[in-house]
Amino acid sequence: MNPFTEPITVSHYLIAGAVLFVTGAVCMATKRNALGVLMGIELVLNGANLNFVAFGSKYLRKETLGLDGDLIALFVIVLAAAEAAVALAIALNFYNNHTTIDVDQADELKG
Amino acid sequence: MILADINVHSCLFLLFALLACGLAIAVAATSNVVRMAFYLTLCLGATSGLFFLAGSEFVGSMQLMIYVGGTLVLLIFGVMLTAQSRFISMQTHAGEWVLGLMVGASLLALLVVASRGVEDWQQKRTDAASIPLLDAHDSTALGLGFSGLRVDQLDQQDPVLRAGMSGYLLPFVIVSMHLLVVLIGASYMARTKRMSTSRLPDRPIAAPRTDRRRNVFVAGLLVIGMVINLVAAIKMFAIIPLRPMIAENKFGEAVTKLWHLVPPLDTAPQWAFIFLGLLFLANVLLLVVVWNWQKWGAIGLVIVPLIQAWVMSQGGFRTEDIVGNLAIGLLPVILIIVLLCTGKRPMWSQME
Numbered sequence: 489m490n491p492f493t494e495p496i497t498v499s500h501y502l503i504a505g506a507v508l509f510v511t512g513a514v515c516m517a518t519k520r521n522a523l524g525v526l527m528g529i530e531l532v533l534n535g536a537n538l539n540f541v542a543f544g545s546k547y548l549r550k551e552t553l554g555l556d557g558d559l560i561a562l563f564v565i566v567l568a569a570a571e572a573a574v575a576l577a578i579a580l581n582f583y584n585n586h587t588t589i590d591v592d593q594a595d596e597l598k599g
Numbered sequence: 600m601i602l603a604d605i606n607v608h609s610c611l612f613l614l615f616a617l618l619a620c621g622l623a624i625a626v627a628a629t630s631n632v633v634r635m636a637f638y639l640t641l642c643l644g645a646t647s648g649l650f651f652l653a654g655s656e657f658v659g660s661m662q663l664m665i666y667v668g669g670t671l672v673l674l675i676f677g678v679m680l681t682a683q684s685r686f687i688s689m690q691t692h693a694g695e696w697v698l699g700l701m702v703g704a705s706l707l708a709l710l711v712v713a714s715r716g717v718e719d720w721q722q723k724r725t726d727a728a729s730i731p732l733l734d735a736h737d738s739t740a741l742g743l744g745f746s747g748l749r750v751d752q753l754d755q756q757d758p759v760l761r762a763g764m765s766g767y768l769l770p771f772v773i774v775s776m777h778l779l780v781v782l783i784g785a786s787y788m789a790r791t792k793r794m795s796t797s798r799l800p801d802r803p804i805a806a807p808r809t810d811r812r813r814n815v816f817v818a819g820l821l822v823i824g825m826v827i828n829l830v831a832a833i834k835m836f837a838i839i840p841l842r843p844m845i846a847e848n849k850f851g852e853a854v855t856k857l858w859h860l861v862p863p864l865d866t867a868p869q870w871a872f873i874f875l876g877l878l879f880l881a882n883v884l885l886l887v888v889v890w891n892w893q894k895w896g897a898i899g900l901v902i903v904p905l906i907q908a909w910v911m912s913q914g915g916f917r918t919e920d921i922v923g924n925l926a927i928g929l930l931p932v933i934l935i936i937v938l939l940c941t942g943k944r945p946m947w948s949q950m951e
Contacts (some may be wrong), residue, residue: 492604492605492606492610492613493604493606493609493611494606494722494723495606495608495609495642495720495723495724495727496608496609496722497723498614498644498720498721499652499714499715499717499720499721499823500612500616500788501649501694501712502710502714503710503711503715504616504619504649504718504836505715505739506707506710506711507611507619507620507624507707508619508620508623508642508646509706509710510703510706510707510710510764511623511624511626511627511703512623513675513703513706514627514699514703515626515627515699517688517695517698517699517702517703517895518627518691518695519685519691519942520689520690520691520816521632521676521686521689522633522868523635523636523674523681524632524677525793527626527635527636527639527674528626528627530637530639530643530666530670530671530674530820531623531642532628532813532822534643534646534666536813537658538646538649540651541649541650541658542653543654544653544655545653545654545655546654546724546730546945547608547651547652547653547720547724547729547730548653548724549720549722549724550706550722550724552905553753553772554747555740555744555751557655558655558657558658558741559741559744559767561650561655561658561746561884562657562658562745563660563767563770563774565658565661565662565666566665566774566778567774567777568666569665569666569669569670570778570781570782571671571777572673572674572786573781573785574666574781574785574788575830576673576674576676576677576785576789577683577784577785577786577789578788579647579677580677580680580681580720581788581789583680583681588686589681589686590689592728595674595747596692596786596817
């Protein structure tokens with residue numbers, strides 16, 4: 489199909505969300521900086537949010553999730569803000585105690 | 600005529616989706632944490648554009664205000680507070696990259712197949728332009744939804760669906776308390792304290808070990824293996840376009856004779872060659888991994904020929920070709936492993 493003339497569908501949004509999700513997951517897996525891992529989490533949450541909004545949108549298909557999609561997306565945004573605040577506090581605490589931000593160095597609990 | 604055909608909605612979607620995905624990949628690809636924060640800001644901005652395009656203006660603007668304006672500022676402050684030069688750019692090992700990309704690619708393939716798999720998600724709404732703008736989601740309906748009243752779909756006839764359409768008052772209260780508690784806890788945890796003296800700070804970052812000695816034979820075998828596998832991969836990818844030309848005897852008798860040394864090349868399906876080529880490329884990567892002192896590369900080198908044999912058996916190759924290929928693939932690997940494990944200071948013990 490020609491993306492310039494045809495109307496887009498839910499599955500296009502899902503694919504964009506999948507790319508965001510996977511890059512976030514790869515980011516979480518490969519970054520050594522704790523803040524890089526946090527950014528990966530933000531990407532994953534945004535990929536999921538994109539799916540909720542797409543399923544709730546009435547411009548993409550007739551049978552929609554309705555208002556639920558938007559409401560859940562807002563919940564996700566708020567929870568992401570809370571998560572970022574706590575994770576950042578932990579990261580700063582770790583940095584204060586160990587003077588490093590490398591997650592590979594955080595191995596004191598390793599058996 | 601062309602201009603009249605253009606669907607502005609789709610074009611803008613394409614623009615924002617490519618921006619969001621490209622910037623997300625840039626976030627994952629760069630190792631500089633300051634650049635990562637910058638790319639992430641732009642990526643989330645582009646995502647909010649996608650929200651606007653889906654008709655969720657309120658969610659889009661909240662994305663801009665809370666995410667880009669709040670969460671990311673928090674993250675950037677975190678980056679600045681920890682920005683010592685040795686943490687700005689932290690390199691990841693090549694082996695971890697290869698592993699992460701393999702897992703990521705398979706996850707992406709799964710998700711894309713799943714999102715294209717449902718018929719209902721592919722139906723197009725051609726009359727989207729006729730939806731009245733007043734009908735769009737607005738903040739009033741969302742606010743009422745949060746306070747326990749659903750004003751959308753009031754004419755819902757199905758009693759089962761009506762029951763599920765109560766608002767979100769309890770989750771809203773819970774998430775409000777959660778946010779309050781979390782923010783107080785975070786500010787308590789992140790407050791400046793005196794540096795703890797019980798522990799000596801400034802552990803050096805694990806530097807690559809420099810005292811390793813590479814066996815000359817192993818190094819030679821690895822390099823030769825990389826070259827051979829690369830050539831084999833190129834050959835596999837070249838077979839598909841070249842096959843009809845060979846059949847017409849375009850390159851002369853000698854080439855055609857060489858070609859027919861492995862008869863099923865004429866009949867095997869195209870996907871088998873693509874798979875085999877990819878597997879040869881994987882072999883090259885694994886050899887690089889072994890070169891970088893990672894043990895799992897050697898294990899992968901044993902597994903790849905087995906997968907190749909399986910692909911060949913599915914593709915209708917002759918049994919003797921499969922066994923021959925297996926032997927050609929496995930013998931050098933076994934030789935490499937034996938060489939790794941022998942000698943005065945076995946390289947195996949120096950590997951990670």
